[in-house]
Amino acid sequence: MHAQNQSLLDALNACIAACEHCATACLQEDDVKMMARCISLDRDCADVCALTARLVARGSEHAAHLLRECAEVCKACGDECAQHTHMPHCQACAEACRRCEEACRQGLQAA
Template sequence: MPDYPTSATQNQTILDALNRCVAACEYCATACLGEEHVQHMAACIRLDRDCADICALVARLVARGSEHARHLIKECMEVCTKCATECAKHNHPHCQQCAAACRACAEACREFAG
């Protein structure tokens, strides 16, 4: 049995935050590719992609009640925090929205992990 919250409400809260973060990161990475000085957005794009991937993986693990979710949630918090920090450096609306989604996801992961 997993040693983290398993109620439908608790799981839905973390799943919603993870999925919002995936969507924000994917959108941000795509929008960054269209920026005039795309080379200045390389770190943002890389982190967006990493963050989207780990959030998607953690969402699948949480949804199935995997015993491996807990330690990956900690990594997810770290990647979300780094992505939020990088995106916040840029004044593009997509970057600011992504930073907010990443911060919210990191906080939801913290609460879920206890």
């Protein structure tokens, strides 16, 4: 595994874990309704990151297309999470999404 790919996988895996944790924590908030869009995007983002990580790890010729889509989903999820300024799980998720989006875009340039 090249060092660059490992760093991309680390960002993807951190984003998956942050999205899963954020969705679970959102479901335990008093006002779950306010978190509905955040939970929806967490689901999508974790799933798209998970597939992207698999394709990157196996050196798939289709990895580049997923990296582009993954960056978009990370941006959407991170933007939503960033708005929930009082919730540590959303702030942590926003940061993980932002780093993952950046790692995906760097991965695209290298591909």
